[in-house]
Amino acid sequence: MKTINIPLNIPNVLSVFRLFSFPFVMIFIFLGHEQLFVFFLCFNLFTDFLDGWIARTFNQVTEIGSAIDSLADTATYFLALAGLVVFKWEDFKPYSAIIWVFFGLLVVVDLYPLIKFRKYHSYHTYSAKVGAYCKGLFFIVLFVWGFYVWFFYFIMITGILIFLESIVITWILGESRSDVKGLWWVLKERRLKP
Helix, strand or coil: CCCCCCCCCHHHHHHHHHHHHHHHHHHHHHCCCHHHHHHHHHHHHHHHHHHHHHHHHCCCCCHHHHHHHHHHHHHHHHHHHHHHHHHHHHHHHHHHHHHHHHHHHHHHHHHHHHHHHCCCCECCCHHHHHHHHHHHHHHHHHHHCCCCHHHHHHHHHHHHHHHHHHHHHHHHCCCCCECCCCHHHHHHHHHHCC
């Protein structure tokens, strides 16, 4: 049996924490503890920002760390959806179609590279990073101040565009890669190849 060696550094510890917090935060959702859910969701969003910043600033980026971070990001998306359905569904009910398109594309974004490369992707495109910060801000605003339709549509539309970018990147790439800047760079790199 092959063992997985995860380098012990702060970014990887933070990503593993986010990943392992998933079942506990789900329990808070199912028990109806909205305040605990919001606290841990915000904490997970903050540690997502922090682990990326530390990894880049102190040159602690590893392929396994990037993969764990991406998996933890997906888990955080599903926590956010579950919390949204349980605690705020009445606000979102009229807009449910776009929410299901958004999360359907999220599933495709995660499954397509897994099927094509037999490996979980960790592109970390610039657009995905900015989108993640905007989504985090949206959930903080939602649970602290309330629902704003314009912000919701901004998050959904930009999120869908970001997912489509990742799908196209997977389609273009011939092999699995981590930390792809974005579609423009992939296309530029492809044009420069002889």
